[in-house]
Amino acid sequence: MALIVQKYGGSSVADPVRIRNVARRVAEGAASHQLVVVVSAMGKTTDSLMSLAHQITPAPDPRELDMLLATGEQVTIALLAMALQDGGLKARSFTGSQAAIRTDCGHTKARITQITAERVRQALDAGEVAVVAGFQGLSEADEITTLGRGGSDLTAVALAAALKADVCEIYTDVDGVYTADPNIVPDARKLGRVVYDEMLEMASLGAKVLQARSVEFAKKYGVTVHVRSSFKPDPGTLVTKEEQGMEEVVVTGVTHDRSQAKISILRVPDRPGIAAQVFGAIAAKNVVVDMIVQNISRDGYTDMSFTMPRGDHARAVSTLEEIARSIGALGVVHDERVAKVSIVGVGMRSHSGVAAKMFEAFAKEGINIQMISTSEIAVSCVIEDKYAELAVRTLHDVFEVGKGVNR
Amino acid sequence: MALIVQKYGGSSVADPVRIRNVARRVAEGAASHQLVVVVSAMGKTTDSLMSLAHQITPAPDPRELDMLLATGEQVTIALLAMALQDGGLKARSFTGSQAAIRTDCGHTKARITQITAERVRQALDAGEVAVVAGFQGLSEADEITTLGRGGSDLTAVALAAALKADVCEIYTDVDGVYTADPNIVPDARKLGRVVYDEMLEMASLGAKVLQARSVEFAKKYGVTVHVRSSFKPDPGTLVTKEEQGMEEVVVTGVTHDRSQAKISILRVPDRPGIAAQVFGAIAAKNVVVDMIVQNISRDGYTDMSFTMPRGDHARAVSTLEEIARSIGALGVVHDERVAKVSIVGVGMRSHSGVAAKMFEAFAKEGINIQMISTSEIAVSCVIEDKYAELAVRTLHDVFEVGKGVNR
Numbered sequence: 001m002a003l004i005v006q007k008y009g010g011s012s013v014a015d016p017v018r019i020r021n022v023a024r025r026v027a028e029g030a031a032s033h034q035l036v037v038v039v040s041a042m043g044k045t046t047d048s049l050m051s052l053a054h055q056i057t058p059a060p061d062p063r064e065l066d067m068l069l070a071t072g073e074q075v076t077i078a079l080l081a082m083a084l085q086d087g088g089l090k091a092r093s094f095t096g097s098q099a100a101i102r103t104d105c106g107h108t109k110a111r112i113t114q115i116t117a118e119r120v121r122q123a124l125d126a127g128e129v130a131v132v133a134g135f136q137g138l139s140e141a142d143e144i145t146t147l148g149r150g151g152s153d154l155t156a157v158a159l160a161a162a163l164k165a166d167v168c169e170i171y172t173d174v175d176g177v178y179t180a181d182p183n184i185v186p187d188a189r190k191l192g193r194v195v196y197d198e199m200l201e202m203a204s205l206g207a208k209v210l211q212a213r214s215v216e217f218a219k220k221y222g223v224t225v226h227v228r229s230s231f232k233p234d235p236g237t238l239v240t241k242e243e244q245g246m247e248e249v250v251v252t253g254v255t256h257d258r259s260q261a262k263i264s265i266l267r268v269p270d271r272p273g274i275a276a277q278v279f280g281a282i283a284a285k286n287v288v289v290d291m292i293v294q295n296i297s298r299d300g301y302t303d304m305s306f307t308m309p310r311g312d313h314a315r316a317v318s319t320l321e322e323i324a325r326s327i328g329a330l331g332v333v334h335d336e337r338v339a340k341v342s343i344v345g346v347g348m349r350s351h352s353g354v355a356a357k358m359f360e361a362f363a364k365e366g367i368n369i370q371m372i373s374t375s376e377i378a379v380s381c382v383i384e385d386k387y388a389e390l391a392v393r394t395l396h397d398v399f400e401v402g403k404g405v406n407r
Numbered sequence: 408m409a410l411i412v413q414k415y416g417g418s419s420v421a422d423p424v425r426i427r428n429v430a431r432r433v434a435e436g437a438a439s440h441q442l443v444v445v446v447s448a449m450g451k452t453t454d455s456l457m458s459l460a461h462q463i464t465p466a467p468d469p470r471e472l473d474m475l476l477a478t479g480e481q482v483t484i485a486l487l488a489m490a491l492q493d494g495g496l497k498a499r500s501f502t503g504s505q506a507a508i509r510t511d512c513g514h515t516k517a518r519i520t521q522i523t524a525e526r527v528r529q530a531l532d533a534g535e536v537a538v539v540a541g542f543q544g545l546s547e548a549d550e551i552t553t554l555g556r557g558g559s560d561l562t563a564v565a566l567a568a569a570l571k572a573d574v575c576e577i578y579t580d581v582d583g584v585y586t587a588d589p590n591i592v593p594d595a596r597k598l599g600r601v602v603y604d605e606m607l608e609m610a611s612l613g614a615k616v617l618q619a620r621s622v623e624f625a626k627k628y629g630v631t632v633h634v635r636s637s638f639k640p641d642p643g644t645l646v647t648k649e650e651q652g653m654e655e656v657v658v659t660g661v662t663h664d665r666s667q668a669k670i671s672i673l674r675v676p677d678r679p680g681i682a683a684q685v686f687g688a689i690a691a692k693n694v695v696v697d698m699i700v701q702n703i704s705r706d707g708y709t710d711m712s713f714t715m716p717r718g719d720h721a722r723a724v725s726t727l728e729e730i731a732r733s734i735g736a737l738g739v740v741h742d743e744r745v746a747k748v749s750i751v752g753v754g755m756r757s758h759s760g761v762a763a764k765m766f767e768a769f770a771k772e773g774i775n776i777q778m779i780s781t782s783e784i785a786v787s788c789v790i791e792d793k794y795a796e797l798a799v800r801t802l803h804d805v806f807e808v809g810k811g812v813n814r
Contacts, residue, residue, distance in 0.1 A: 016462035049482070055423035056486050057493035064492070067500050068485035071478035075456070078475035079463050085471070086464035093474050098549075142505075 002166040003124070004029060007038040007134065007156035011173055012230040013076050014043030016083075022230070023083035025171075026129060030089055034124050036163065038134045038156040039080055041072025062107035066136075066146045069108075070096070073133035073152070081131045091129040094119060096136030096144070101155065103137035103145045110137055110145035112154065112217075115162035124163075132159060150211025157214045161221035168218070168225045172209055175229035176236035177202065179401040180254040184389045187402040191252065192235075195242040198252050199225075201344040201378040215239065242346060250354060251399035252345035256392050260290060261313035262338045262370065262382055264305040265320055267330035270297035274327060278304060281323050287312040291340070291373045291380065305371055307382060310336055338370065339388035342380040343395055355379045361398045367391055409573040410531070411436060414445040414541065414563035419578055419637040420483050421450030423490075429637070430490035432578075433536060437496055441531050443570065445541045445563040446487055448479025469514030473543075473553045476515075477503070480540035480559070488538045498536040501526060503543030503551070508562065510544035510552045517544055517552035519561065519624075522569035531570075539566060557618025564621045568628035575625070575632045579616055582636035583643035584609065586808040587661040591796045594809040598659065599642075602649045605659050608751040608785040622646065649753060657761060658806035659752035663799050667697060668720035669745045669777065669789055671712040672727055674737035677704035681734060685711065688730050694719040698747070698780045698787065712778055714789060717743055745777065746795035749787035750802055762786045768805045774798055 006029065013019050022039075029035050041049075049068050053060040060068075077093035084091035099120050103110035123130040134152025139145045147154055153170055160168035177199070180188040194202070196219035203212040209227050218225050218239060228236030268274055275294070282289060291307040308316055313336060320332045348354045355372075358379055362369055367390065371382035383391055396402060413436065420426050429446075436442050448456075456475050460467040467475075484500035491498035506527050510517035530537040541559025546552045554561050560577055567575035584606070587595040601609070603626035610619040616634050625632050625646060635643030675681055682701070689696060698714040715723055720743060727739045755761045762779075765786055769776055774797065778789035790798055803809060 016459060019463060052423060052482070052486060053489060056426060056489045060489045061492050064485045064488045064500060067488070067502075068482060071481045074478045074481075075459070075475060078471045079459060081471045081474070082460060082463045082467045085468050093471055095474075095551075144502075 001032070001034055003034040003036070003163060005036045005038060005156050005160040005163065005165045005168045006171060007152060007169065008040070008171045008230060009152065009173075010040040010043055010045070012171055013039050013080065016079065019076070019079050020083050023080060023087055025230070026080075026084060027087050027089055030129050036120060036124070036130045036132060036159055036165070037080065038132050038152055038159060039073060039076045040134050040152040041069075042076050042079075045072040045075070063143060066107045066110075066144050069146050070133070070136045070144045073135055077131045077133045084129055084131070089129055090127055091131055092123045093131040093133075094123075095133050096155070097138040099130075099132045099159070101137040101158070103139050103147070105139045105141055105143070105145070107139075107143070107145055109148035110139060112137060112147070112158050113140070115158055117159060117162050120159070120163070150213055153211050153214035154217060157218045157221075157223050157225060160223045161217070165223070168223050170210060170214075170225060170227050171230040172227060173230060174209055174227075175232055175234060176227055177209055177239075177253070179252070180392050180396045181256065184256075184392050185254070185396045185402070188396065189402050191237050193238045193240060194252060195346050196239060197242075197377055198344050198346055199239045201342070201375065202253060202255050210239070250345055250347040250351045251343045251395075251401055252347070253343075254392050254395045254399070254401055255342050255344060256388055257340045257342075258385060258388055259310055260307040260338060260340055260382075261310045261334065261336040262305060262307050263313070263316055263320060263332060263334040264303055265324050265329050265332050266303050267301045268304055268324075269328055270300050270302045275304070277327065278320070278323055281319050282308075282316055285312075285315050285319050287316045287319075291371060291382065293371045293373060307338070307340065307371070337385040338382050339385045339391070340380050340382050341388060341391040341395065342378050343399060344378045346377050348377050348379075357398065358395060361394050362391065365390055365394050367394075408439070408441055410441040410443070410570060412443045412445060412563050412567040412570070412572045412575045413578060414559060414576065415447070415578045415637060416559065416580075417447040417450055417452070418580055420446050420487065423486065426483070426486050427490050430487060430494055432637070433487075433491060434494050434496055437536050443527060443531070443537045443539060443566055443572070444487065445539050445559055445566060446480060446483045447541050447559040448476075449483050449486075452479040452482070470550060473514050473517075473551050476553050477540070477543045477551045480542055484538045484540045491536055491538070496536055497534055498538055499530045500538040500540075501530075502540050503562070504545040506537075506539045506566070508544035508565070510546050510554070512546045512548055512550070512552070514546075514550070514552055516555035517546060519544060519554070519565050520547070522565055524566060524569050527566070527570070557620055560618050560621040561624060564625045564628075564630050564632060567630045568624070572630070575630050577617060577632060577634050578637040579634060580637060581616055581634075582639055582641060583634055584616055584646075584660070586659070587799050587803045588663065591663075591799050592661070592803045592809070595803065596809050598644050600645045600647060601659060602753050603646060604649075604784055605751050605753055606646045608749070608782065609660060609662050617646065657752055657754040657758045658750045658802075658808050659754070660750075661799050661802045661806070661808055662749050662751060663795055664747045664749075665792060665795055666717055667714040667745060667747055667789075668717045668741065668743040669712060669714050670720070670723055670727060670739060670741040671710055672731050672736050672739055673710050674708045675711055675731075676735055677707050677709045682711070684734065685727070685730055688726050689715075689723055692719075692722050692726050694723045694726075698778060698789065700778045700780060714745070714747065714778070744792040745789050746792045746798070747787050747789050748795060748798045748802065749785050750806060751785045753784050755784050755786075764805065765802060768801050769798065772797055772801050774801075
């Protein structure tokens with residue numbers, strides 16, 4: 001009998017009707033497997049709780065915010081356990097604290113330190129479906145903590161690791177990971193399998209099915225993750241470790257991210273400490289920078305460019321304009337109408353010329369490349385936003401991603 | 408520095424604006440006292456959660472229902488702690504579990520078995536206001552439990568006992584305990600003080616400021632309870648132990664209850680075991696009977712009458728009609744248009760003739776008495792509902808309750 005951890009997100013449990021649907025889905029699995037089910041807060045509950053907090057104070061204390069937010073998942077686990085029982089199953093709900101999901105003391109963005117899950121094991125041994133609140137834990141100081149964005153996925157993957165589950169199933173509103181966005185590329189193909197590193201690149205590149213943090217955890221502990229649809233029974237995409245014979249495919253997927261903005265500081269004096277000064281100032285404003293590109297300097301000056309979430313853009317520009325003045329740079333230019341388009345694939349490691357082929361494809365279509373950044377298994381280009389769809393389709397075609405053989 | 412436990416009910420914390428008002432009230436007290444603040448769920452939250460549960464299943468598991476309901480108070484404590492912090496106070500919230508309010512395993516109606524409140528003490532020692540979730544605890548099996556109706560009052564009184572607080576202040580939407588309902592008796596007077604036994608009679612007789620269960624607990628542990636208004640600063644009514652010199656007043660208050668119905672079984676064969684059979688059948692339907700009156704039998708037959716909450720009336724009648732047939736009684740008569748009017752006062756113990764004076768007053772006004780029931784410190788009569796106001800005013804006048812001297 002396999003042990004499976006299933007995770008259902010907020011939209012899958014948004015109201016009592018959907019919770020009953022999830023219960024039916026869980027019951028199907030429970031007929032032949034031991035099941036741990038991790039759930040998020042119902043629908044927009046977390047947003048509503050945040051709004052309540054902000055009606056009280058502009059800057060809620062993180063410890064009290066966690067106390068507040070943790071109620072969201074607690075409501076869902078109780079209701080789902082009731083729905084499972086109503087369907088004749090034995091079920092029992094557990095808060096993060098009861099499941100012994102221990103974290104550090106970093107309220108609102110705690111990191112999991114240990115999971116004993118003793119009571120979850122006991123429930124499984126007793127033939128019960130264990131329903132566990134995602135997103136929350138208990139700190140070393142015995143305080144209720146929350147895990148931050150994507151926390152419920154992380155709870156599921158971490159529980160799967162702790163319980164040595166056979167697979168961690170993440171149920172979402174898409175039915176798997178695609179070679180490209182099917183809305184843009186009609187012949188995009190659902191991947192049967194991607195390896196952790198590819199998924200990590202895709203997650204950070206804007207394919208939002210799974211948070212990078214959960215993939216890292218899965219990779220570290222070798223948890224096989226199955227991303228699949230809440231609504232359809234078909235298998236989705238397995239996220240797993242690399243295996244022999246997987247390198248035949250050069251490019252596994254083409255991703256894009258249209259939620260970023262680009263900023264450049266022009267003619268920055270090229271001396272030690274300048275980069276630290278610039279990025280220190282941005283970090284102090286809590287802006288998370290994605291790409292950073294700095295070319296070689298000429299005449300003692302260089303240009304520095306970076307991308308960041310569009311929402312942080314205005315804040316970053318004003319900060320950088322100050323910095324530019326103080327370090328004697330020429331000035332700051334910025335652009336919100338950009339898109340980042342990337343190719344991802346572990347097969348790139350052993351194939352040279354992949355980047356060149358990408359640039360050539362862009363050139364043929366008259367798409368100007370504004371920034372380039374590469375990792376071992378990905379190449380990303382920032383281009384003008386209006387070319388985003390064309391670029392994705394072109395790359396999907398050029399690298400024959402839709403015709404993948406063994407994945 | 409006195410230690411005070413304050414309790415604010417659901418209507419006092421129904422929305423963020425009211426929570427901020429409570430925070431201001433707490434801040435005033437915190438200037439000169441150590442404070443523990445117990446709160447209920449916001450407004451109608453508990454009802455909404457119950458409704459969610461019933462959208463999932465008609466008969467929710469009690470353990471899961473407690474898991475669900477406990478979130479209501481958890482939301483309030485977090486928001487109140489934030490509001491206190493926003494006002495510059497040090498504050499920290501605690502769930503029932505964190506406050507170590509231990510209970511038995513009777514889910515949805517658990518009984519408190521022990522309170523160590525270690526973390527609450529630590530918070531007080533650190534100069535913090537401790538904000539504690541009412542209505543909830545942690546069972547011997549480490550499960551979240553709730554205490555049932557009036558549970559938040561009980562949490563407050565029990566915490567006051569455990570912490571040896573100087574007083575337990577219960578903030579409500581009335582400003583104290585009155586000699587009679589001021590809506591009926593214009594010269595009804597707010598009592599400065601009532602003793603536990605009087606309050607118990609009043610609570611069970613329909614003066615709804617404080618649940619009987621909390622008063623019993625306060626009496627057992629000698630906790631002084633101060634019932635006062637959430638909206639006005641004036642002192643309310645102290646509920647306390649009996650003291651010398653308090654017996655000068657014969658009748659402390661006149662209460663009434665118009666939420667009951669009366670049922671009689673006529674010509675019941677008077678033989679051993681009959682009463683057990685009748686009340687066993689009613690109890691099996693979860694009907695809580697209030698008054699029971701049975702007179703001496705004549706010719707081997709007697710009549711049995713009782714009162715119960717009006718909502719249980721129909722259920723009880725159909726059960727009793729069956730029983731009446733099976734035991735050979737003549738039949739069942741019932742009446743929903745009744746009121747119970749009572750006089751309460753520890754002074755009655757040492758004064759004879761109190762009941763007689765009550766009956767005489769009713770006679771003078773032409774009010775027919777349908778049932779009579781007495782305790783050591785109360786006399787209750789069931790009368791036709793239309794006479795309820797007249798009866799209350801008459802008794803308030805005859806016993807000169809409005810002119811109380813020392814209370």
